Amino acid sequence: MNRREFLQCAAILVSGASASQLGVALTQEQQVYLAAAPNYNQGATRLLNDAQRKTIAAMCEIVIPRTDTPGAIDAGVPRFIELMATDWLNDEERTIFLAGLAELEASVAADYGSSFDELDAAQQLALMEDLEAKASESSWYDFANTRRDFVSDAPFICQLKELTIWGFFTSEKGGTQVLRYNAMPMYFDGDVPLSPDQSSWLTRLE
Template identity: 30%
Template sequence: MNRGEQGPQEPSDAPHANALSSGARPAGSHAGRLYPENARRSALLRIGALCGLALSGDVLAAVTAPAGNGAPELLTRDELALTGVLAELIIPQTDTPGALAVGAHRTIDHLLKACVPKRDQADFRAGLARIEEAALAQGGKRFGALPQARQVALLHAIDNGAAPFKGTDQHFFRQLKSYVAFAYYTSEAGASKELAYLPFPGGYTGSIKVTRSTRTWAI
Protein backbone atom coordinates (compact mmCIF):
# COMPACT_ATOMS: atom_id res chain seq x y z
CA MET A 1 0.00 0.00 0.00
CA ASN A 2 1.57 3.30 -1.04
CA ARG A 3 1.44 6.62 0.78
CA GLY A 4 -1.49 7.81 -1.33
CA GLU A 5 -3.48 4.87 -0.02
CA GLN A 6 -2.58 6.09 3.48
CA GLY A 7 -1.22 2.85 4.87
CA PRO A 8 -0.02 3.61 8.39
CA GLN A 9 3.75 3.67 8.66
CA GLU A 10 5.49 1.75 11.42
CA PRO A 11 6.82 4.22 14.00
CA SER A 12 10.55 4.60 14.36
CA ASP A 13 12.36 3.45 17.48
CA ALA A 14 13.27 7.00 18.46
CA PRO A 15 10.64 9.30 20.01
CA HIS A 16 9.61 12.08 17.64
CA ALA A 17 8.38 15.63 18.13
CA ASN A 18 4.76 15.60 17.02
CA ALA A 19 3.18 18.68 15.51
CA LEU A 20 0.50 18.59 18.20
CA SER A 21 2.99 19.08 21.01
CA SER A 22 5.13 21.92 22.24
CA GLY A 23 7.93 21.99 24.75
CA ALA A 24 9.53 19.12 26.63
CA ARG A 25 7.43 16.27 27.93
CA PRO A 26 8.03 14.21 31.04
CA ALA A 27 8.69 10.49 30.63
CA GLY A 28 5.56 8.51 29.89
CA SER A 29 3.62 11.63 28.92
CA HIS A 30 1.58 12.41 25.80
CA ALA A 31 0.82 15.97 26.87
CA GLY A 32 0.57 17.34 23.33
CA ARG A 33 -2.04 14.91 22.01
CA LEU A 34 -5.51 15.85 20.83
CA TYR A 35 -7.01 13.99 23.80
CA PRO A 36 -7.32 16.22 26.91
CA GLU A 37 -5.94 14.78 30.15
CA ASN A 38 -9.14 15.37 32.11
CA ALA A 39 -11.26 13.50 29.54
CA ARG A 40 -9.33 10.22 29.40
CA ARG A 41 -10.81 8.59 32.49
CA SER A 42 -14.41 9.49 31.58
CA ALA A 43 -13.81 8.14 28.07
CA LEU A 44 -12.65 4.81 29.45
CA LEU A 45 -15.66 4.64 31.73
CA ARG A 46 -18.09 5.43 28.91
CA ILE A 47 -16.68 2.89 26.49
CA GLY A 48 -16.25 0.31 29.25
CA ALA A 49 -19.90 0.74 30.17
CA LEU A 50 -20.91 0.30 26.54
CA CYS A 51 -18.96 -2.93 26.25
CA GLY A 52 -20.14 -4.13 29.63
CA LEU A 53 -23.70 -4.01 28.38
CA ALA A 54 -22.96 -5.76 25.12
CA LEU A 55 -20.10 -8.16 25.80
CA SER A 56 -19.98 -11.61 27.32
CA GLY A 57 -18.19 -14.88 26.66
CA ASP A 58 -17.02 -15.24 23.07
CA VAL A 59 -17.75 -11.60 22.22
CA LEU A 60 -15.56 -10.35 25.07
CA ALA A 61 -12.79 -12.70 23.93
CA ALA A 62 -13.05 -11.31 20.40
CA VAL A 63 -12.72 -7.69 21.55
CA THR A 64 -9.76 -8.43 23.80
CA ALA A 65 -7.97 -10.68 21.29
CA PRO A 66 -4.44 -9.53 20.37
CA ALA A 67 -4.30 -7.28 17.32
CA GLY A 68 -3.01 -9.07 14.24
CA ASN A 69 -2.08 -8.17 10.69
CA GLY A 70 -4.93 -9.90 8.90
CA ALA A 71 -7.98 -8.49 7.18
CA PRO A 72 -10.12 -6.06 9.21
CA GLU A 73 -13.35 -7.38 10.71
CA LEU A 74 -15.65 -4.47 9.85
CA LEU A 75 -13.77 -1.61 8.23
CA THR A 76 -12.29 -1.71 4.76
CA ARG A 77 -8.50 -1.74 4.53
CA ASP A 78 -8.50 1.94 3.58
CA GLU A 79 -10.79 2.80 6.50
CA LEU A 80 -8.57 0.81 8.86
CA ALA A 81 -5.48 2.59 7.55
CA LEU A 82 -7.11 6.00 8.01
CA THR A 83 -8.16 5.04 11.55
CA GLY A 84 -4.51 4.16 12.25
CA VAL A 85 -3.30 7.53 10.97
CA LEU A 86 -5.89 9.37 13.06
CA ALA A 87 -5.14 7.31 16.18
CA GLU A 88 -1.41 8.04 15.91
CA LEU A 89 -2.11 11.78 15.64
CA ILE A 90 -4.32 11.59 18.73
CA ILE A 91 -1.80 9.57 20.79
CA PRO A 92 1.59 9.87 19.06
CA GLN A 93 4.77 8.01 19.87
CA THR A 94 7.01 9.81 22.37
CA ASP A 95 9.25 7.97 24.81
CA THR A 96 6.36 5.50 25.09
CA PRO A 97 4.66 3.74 22.15
CA GLY A 98 1.94 5.58 20.26
CA ALA A 99 -1.53 4.35 19.32
CA LEU A 100 -0.35 2.86 16.03
CA ALA A 101 2.40 0.80 17.65
CA VAL A 102 -0.06 -0.86 20.06
CA GLY A 103 -2.53 -1.65 17.26
CA ALA A 104 -5.24 0.70 18.51
CA HIS A 105 -6.79 0.91 15.04
CA ARG A 106 -7.31 -2.85 14.97
CA THR A 107 -8.74 -2.85 18.48
CA ILE A 108 -11.20 -0.18 17.36
CA ASP A 109 -12.16 -2.37 14.41
CA HIS A 110 -12.81 -5.25 16.88
CA LEU A 111 -14.80 -2.91 19.13
CA LEU A 112 -16.97 -1.62 16.30
CA LYS A 113 -17.72 -5.13 15.09
CA ALA A 114 -18.39 -6.69 18.50
CA CYS A 115 -20.30 -4.13 20.54
CA VAL A 116 -21.38 -1.12 18.48
CA PRO A 117 -24.86 -1.03 16.89
CA LYS A 118 -25.03 -1.08 13.10
CA ARG A 119 -26.31 2.48 12.92
CA ASP A 120 -23.33 3.71 14.95
CA GLN A 121 -21.01 1.61 12.79
CA ALA A 122 -22.39 3.40 9.74
CA ASP A 123 -21.98 6.80 11.44
CA PHE A 124 -18.34 6.00 12.24
CA ARG A 125 -17.58 5.03 8.66
CA ALA A 126 -19.38 8.13 7.39
CA GLY A 127 -17.20 10.24 9.68
CA LEU A 128 -14.07 8.71 8.18
CA ALA A 129 -15.43 9.45 4.71
CA ARG A 130 -16.03 13.11 5.58
CA ILE A 131 -12.44 13.49 6.74
CA GLU A 132 -11.26 12.08 3.41
CA GLU A 133 -13.60 14.43 1.52
CA ALA A 134 -12.31 17.46 3.43
CA ALA A 135 -8.69 16.42 2.80
CA LEU A 136 -9.30 16.06 -0.93
CA ALA A 137 -11.19 19.36 -1.12
CA GLN A 138 -8.61 21.39 0.78
CA GLY A 139 -5.35 19.65 -0.05
CA GLY A 140 -6.02 17.69 -3.22
CA LYS A 141 -4.83 14.49 -1.51
CA ARG A 142 -6.24 11.81 0.73
CA PHE A 143 -5.76 12.50 4.43
CA GLY A 144 -2.89 10.04 4.90
CA ALA A 145 -0.90 11.70 2.10
CA LEU A 146 -1.19 15.25 3.45
CA PRO A 147 1.69 16.92 5.31
CA GLN A 148 1.31 16.43 9.04
CA ALA A 149 0.68 20.13 9.63
CA ARG A 150 -2.30 20.00 7.25
CA GLN A 151 -3.57 16.82 8.93
CA VAL A 152 -3.40 18.45 12.36
CA ALA A 153 -5.17 21.59 11.11
CA LEU A 154 -8.06 19.49 9.80
CA LEU A 155 -8.32 17.60 13.10
CA HIS A 156 -8.39 20.82 15.09
CA ALA A 157 -11.16 22.05 12.77
CA ILE A 158 -13.27 18.94 13.26
CA ASP A 159 -12.60 18.93 17.02
CA ASN A 160 -13.93 22.49 17.22
CA GLY A 161 -16.81 21.94 14.80
CA ALA A 162 -15.33 24.52 12.43
CA ALA A 163 -15.71 24.67 8.64
CA PRO A 164 -15.70 22.55 6.57
CA PHE A 165 -17.04 20.29 9.34
CA LYS A 166 -20.39 20.28 11.15
CA GLY A 167 -21.65 19.31 14.56
CA THR A 168 -22.16 15.68 13.53
CA ASP A 169 -18.52 15.53 12.47
CA GLN A 170 -17.46 16.95 15.83
CA HIS A 171 -19.47 14.24 17.59
CA PHE A 172 -17.80 11.56 15.42
CA PHE A 173 -14.32 12.83 16.25
CA ARG A 174 -14.98 12.94 19.96
CA GLN A 175 -16.28 9.39 19.76
CA LEU A 176 -13.13 8.40 17.87
CA LYS A 177 -10.96 9.92 20.61
CA SER A 178 -12.87 7.88 23.18
CA TYR A 179 -12.26 4.72 21.18
CA VAL A 180 -8.57 5.53 20.79
CA ALA A 181 -8.19 6.16 24.54
CA PHE A 182 -9.92 2.88 25.36
CA ALA A 183 -7.83 0.92 22.84
CA TYR A 184 -4.58 2.50 23.98
CA TYR A 185 -5.00 2.29 27.75
CA THR A 186 -6.24 -1.28 27.66
CA SER A 187 -3.20 -2.38 25.63
CA GLU A 188 -0.18 -3.87 27.39
CA ALA A 189 2.02 -0.90 26.53
CA GLY A 190 -0.60 1.69 27.45
CA ALA A 191 -1.37 0.03 30.79
CA SER A 192 2.19 -0.79 31.83
CA LYS A 193 4.29 2.02 30.30
CA GLU A 194 2.01 5.05 30.46
CA LEU A 195 -0.09 4.05 33.46
CA ALA A 196 1.19 2.49 36.68
CA TYR A 197 0.61 -1.26 36.67
CA LEU A 198 1.21 -3.84 39.40
CA PRO A 199 0.25 -7.35 38.24
CA PHE A 200 0.45 -8.81 41.77
CA PRO A 201 -0.68 -6.10 44.20
CA GLY A 202 0.11 -6.42 47.86
CA GLY A 203 -1.92 -5.29 50.84
CA TYR A 204 -4.31 -2.36 50.86
CA THR A 205 -2.83 1.05 51.62
CA GLY A 206 -5.50 3.62 52.33
CA SER A 207 -3.32 6.71 51.96
CA ILE A 208 -0.27 7.22 49.76
CA LYS A 209 1.77 10.27 48.84
CA VAL A 210 0.93 11.61 45.37
CA THR A 211 3.04 14.05 43.33
CA ARG A 212 2.56 15.62 39.91
CA SER A 213 4.63 12.82 38.38
CA THR A 214 2.58 10.00 39.96
CA ARG A 215 0.98 7.92 37.22
CA THR A 216 -2.67 6.83 37.23
CA TRP A 217 -3.10 3.15 38.04
CA ALA A 218 -4.18 0.87 35.21
CA ILE A 219 -6.49 -1.11 37.52
Protein backbone atom coordinates in the same frame (compact mmCIF):
# COMPACT_ATOMS: atom_id res chain seq x y z
CA MET B 1 -24.25 -8.46 28.94
CA ASN B 2 -24.22 -4.68 28.90
CA ARG B 3 -22.00 -2.56 26.68
CA ARG B 4 -19.36 -1.88 29.32
CA GLU B 5 -19.07 -5.61 30.05
CA PHE B 6 -18.66 -6.27 26.32
CA LEU B 7 -15.93 -3.62 26.18
CA GLN B 8 -14.12 -5.37 29.04
CA CYS B 9 -14.28 -8.62 27.07
CA ALA B 10 -12.98 -6.89 23.95
CA ALA B 11 -10.03 -5.45 25.89
CA ILE B 12 -9.15 -8.95 27.06
CA LEU B 13 -9.46 -10.42 23.56
CA VAL B 14 -7.41 -7.71 21.87
CA SER B 15 -4.72 -7.18 24.49
CA GLY B 16 -4.13 -10.82 25.34
CA ALA B 17 -4.13 -9.87 29.03
CA SER B 18 -6.06 -11.85 31.58
CA ALA B 19 -9.05 -10.50 33.46
CA SER B 20 -7.03 -10.36 36.66
CA GLN B 21 -4.25 -8.38 34.96
CA LEU B 22 -6.83 -5.80 33.86
CA GLY B 23 -8.50 -5.81 37.27
CA VAL B 24 -11.79 -7.15 35.91
CA ALA B 25 -14.11 -9.44 37.84
CA LEU B 26 -15.96 -11.33 35.12
CA THR B 27 -19.63 -12.21 35.30
CA GLN B 28 -20.73 -15.70 34.28
CA GLU B 29 -22.15 -14.26 31.05
CA GLN B 30 -18.78 -12.70 30.24
CA GLN B 31 -16.99 -15.97 30.94
CA VAL B 32 -19.33 -17.83 28.58
CA TYR B 33 -18.84 -15.17 25.90
CA LEU B 34 -15.05 -15.28 26.16
CA ALA B 35 -14.98 -19.07 26.04
CA ALA B 36 -16.82 -19.06 22.70
CA ALA B 37 -15.31 -15.89 21.17
CA PRO B 38 -13.02 -16.10 18.13
CA ASN B 39 -9.40 -15.06 18.47
CA TYR B 40 -9.44 -11.30 17.86
CA ASN B 41 -5.74 -11.29 16.99
CA GLN B 42 -6.22 -13.70 14.10
CA GLY B 43 -8.56 -13.62 11.15
CA ALA B 44 -9.58 -10.63 9.09
CA THR B 45 -11.86 -7.78 10.06
CA ARG B 46 -13.18 -6.27 6.85
CA LEU B 47 -15.26 -3.30 7.94
CA LEU B 48 -12.70 -0.81 6.61
CA ASN B 49 -10.67 -0.75 3.43
CA ASP B 50 -6.90 -0.26 3.41
CA ALA B 51 -7.13 3.51 2.81
CA GLN B 52 -9.56 3.91 5.71
CA ARG B 53 -7.27 1.89 7.97
CA LYS B 54 -4.40 4.25 7.17
CA THR B 55 -6.60 7.24 8.04
CA ILE B 56 -7.70 5.72 11.35
CA ALA B 57 -4.10 4.83 12.21
CA ALA B 58 -2.91 8.37 11.50
CA MET B 59 -5.76 9.88 13.52
CA CYS B 60 -5.25 7.75 16.61
CA GLU B 61 -1.50 8.41 16.47
CA ILE B 62 -2.28 12.14 16.61
CA VAL B 63 -4.33 11.47 19.77
CA ILE B 64 -1.57 9.37 21.40
CA PRO B 65 1.72 9.84 19.51
CA ARG B 66 4.87 7.87 20.11
CA THR B 67 7.32 9.83 22.28
CA ASP B 68 9.65 8.20 24.78
CA THR B 69 6.73 5.83 25.40
CA PRO B 70 4.68 3.83 22.89
CA GLY B 71 2.04 5.51 20.75
CA ALA B 72 -1.38 4.32 19.65
CA ILE B 73 -0.05 2.42 16.64
CA ASP B 74 2.55 0.64 18.77
CA ALA B 75 -0.25 -0.55 21.04
CA GLY B 76 -2.41 -1.91 18.22
CA VAL B 77 -5.12 0.72 18.64
CA PRO B 78 -6.13 0.94 14.94
CA ARG B 79 -7.14 -2.73 14.93
CA PHE B 80 -8.95 -2.29 18.25
CA ILE B 81 -10.96 0.60 16.78
CA GLU B 82 -11.97 -1.44 13.74
CA LEU B 83 -12.99 -4.37 15.94
CA MET B 84 -15.07 -2.10 18.16
CA ALA B 85 -16.71 -0.43 15.17
CA THR B 86 -17.54 -3.90 13.82
CA ASP B 87 -18.71 -5.71 16.94
CA TRP B 88 -19.45 -3.13 19.64
CA LEU B 89 -21.01 -0.06 18.02
CA ASN B 90 -24.71 -0.45 17.34
CA ASP B 91 -26.10 0.21 13.85
CA GLU B 92 -26.73 3.90 14.49
CA GLU B 93 -23.28 4.47 15.97
CA ARG B 94 -21.56 2.51 13.20
CA THR B 95 -23.38 4.62 10.61
CA ILE B 96 -22.13 7.81 12.29
CA PHE B 97 -18.59 6.40 12.43
CA LEU B 98 -18.46 5.36 8.78
CA ALA B 99 -20.18 8.53 7.54
CA GLY B 100 -17.80 10.73 9.53
CA LEU B 101 -14.79 8.85 8.20
CA ALA B 102 -16.07 9.10 4.61
CA GLU B 103 -16.77 12.83 5.00
CA LEU B 104 -13.25 13.43 6.31
CA GLU B 105 -11.72 11.48 3.43
CA ALA B 106 -13.76 13.40 0.85
CA SER B 107 -12.87 16.75 2.43
CA VAL B 108 -9.14 15.98 2.49
CA ALA B 109 -9.20 14.77 -1.10
CA ALA B 110 -11.02 17.93 -2.23
CA ASP B 111 -8.88 20.39 -0.27
CA TYR B 112 -5.46 18.74 -0.48
CA GLY B 113 -5.69 16.28 -3.36
CA SER B 114 -4.33 13.72 -0.95
CA SER B 115 -5.32 11.33 1.83
CA PHE B 116 -5.27 12.12 5.54
CA ASP B 117 -2.34 9.81 6.31
CA GLU B 118 -0.20 11.58 3.68
CA LEU B 119 -0.58 15.01 5.32
CA ASP B 120 2.00 16.27 7.77
CA ALA B 121 1.27 16.10 11.49
CA ALA B 122 0.39 19.80 11.75
CA GLN B 123 -2.18 19.52 8.98
CA GLN B 124 -3.66 16.37 10.51
CA LEU B 125 -3.93 18.03 13.91
CA ALA B 126 -5.59 21.13 12.41
CA LEU B 127 -8.20 18.98 10.66
CA MET B 128 -8.96 17.04 13.84
CA GLU B 129 -9.25 20.25 15.84
CA ASP B 130 -11.72 21.51 13.23
CA LEU B 131 -13.76 18.31 13.62
CA GLU B 132 -13.77 18.87 17.39
CA ALA B 133 -14.91 22.47 17.02
CA LYS B 134 -17.81 21.34 14.82
CA ALA B 135 -18.73 18.62 17.35
CA SER B 136 -18.46 20.85 20.43
CA GLU B 137 -22.21 20.98 21.09
CA SER B 138 -22.36 17.21 21.64
CA SER B 139 -23.14 16.01 25.16
CA TRP B 140 -19.91 14.02 24.86
CA TYR B 141 -18.14 17.23 25.89
CA ASP B 142 -20.30 17.91 28.96
CA PHE B 143 -18.21 19.07 31.91
CA ALA B 144 -17.00 16.23 34.15
CA ASN B 145 -18.77 13.69 31.93
CA THR B 146 -16.01 11.12 32.38
CA ARG B 147 -17.77 8.04 33.80
CA ARG B 148 -20.66 7.91 31.37
CA ASP B 149 -22.07 5.25 29.13
CA PHE B 150 -21.03 5.57 25.51
CA VAL B 151 -22.88 8.52 23.94
CA SER B 152 -24.76 6.93 21.04
CA ASP B 153 -25.13 10.06 18.94
CA ALA B 154 -21.59 11.32 19.54
CA PRO B 155 -19.90 12.57 16.36
CA PHE B 156 -17.19 10.58 14.62
CA ILE B 157 -14.29 12.50 16.19
CA CYS B 158 -15.63 11.73 19.67
CA GLN B 159 -16.00 8.05 18.86
CA LEU B 160 -12.46 7.99 17.49
CA LYS B 161 -10.97 9.66 20.55
CA GLU B 162 -12.86 7.52 23.04
CA LEU B 163 -11.98 4.25 21.33
CA THR B 164 -8.35 5.36 21.02
CA ILE B 165 -8.09 6.02 24.75
CA TRP B 166 -9.85 2.75 25.65
CA GLY B 167 -7.76 0.75 23.22
CA PHE B 168 -4.47 2.26 24.32
CA PHE B 169 -4.86 2.04 28.08
CA THR B 170 -6.26 -1.48 28.02
CA SER B 171 -3.36 -2.67 25.85
CA GLU B 172 -0.27 -4.28 27.32
CA LYS B 173 1.95 -1.43 26.14
CA GLY B 174 -0.34 1.32 27.42
CA GLY B 175 -1.03 -0.44 30.71
CA THR B 176 2.55 -1.39 31.56
CA GLN B 177 4.75 1.17 29.79
CA VAL B 178 2.71 4.36 30.23
CA LEU B 179 0.57 3.79 33.32
CA ARG B 180 2.34 2.73 36.47
CA TYR B 181 1.86 -1.02 36.71
CA ASN B 182 2.12 -3.34 39.68
CA ALA B 183 1.57 -7.04 39.02
CA MET B 184 0.81 -7.70 42.69
CA PRO B 185 -2.89 -8.23 43.58
CA MET B 186 -4.75 -4.93 43.48
CA TYR B 187 -6.18 -3.19 46.48
CA PHE B 188 -8.05 0.06 46.92
CA ASP B 189 -6.27 3.14 48.22
CA GLY B 190 -8.33 6.29 47.85
CA ASP B 191 -5.49 8.70 48.58
CA VAL B 192 -2.35 8.13 46.49
CA PRO B 193 -0.63 11.47 45.85
CA LEU B 194 0.88 11.98 42.40
CA SER B 195 3.44 14.58 41.42
CA PRO B 196 2.87 16.50 38.16
CA ASP B 197 5.31 14.26 36.25
CA GLN B 198 3.79 10.96 37.39
CA SER B 199 1.28 8.93 35.42
CA SER B 200 -1.72 7.28 37.00
CA TRP B 201 -1.84 3.65 38.03
CA LEU B 202 -3.33 1.00 35.82
CA THR B 203 -6.74 0.53 37.50
CA ARG B 204 -9.89 -1.51 37.20
CA LEU B 205 -12.24 -1.20 34.25
CA GLU B 206 -15.59 -0.28 35.75
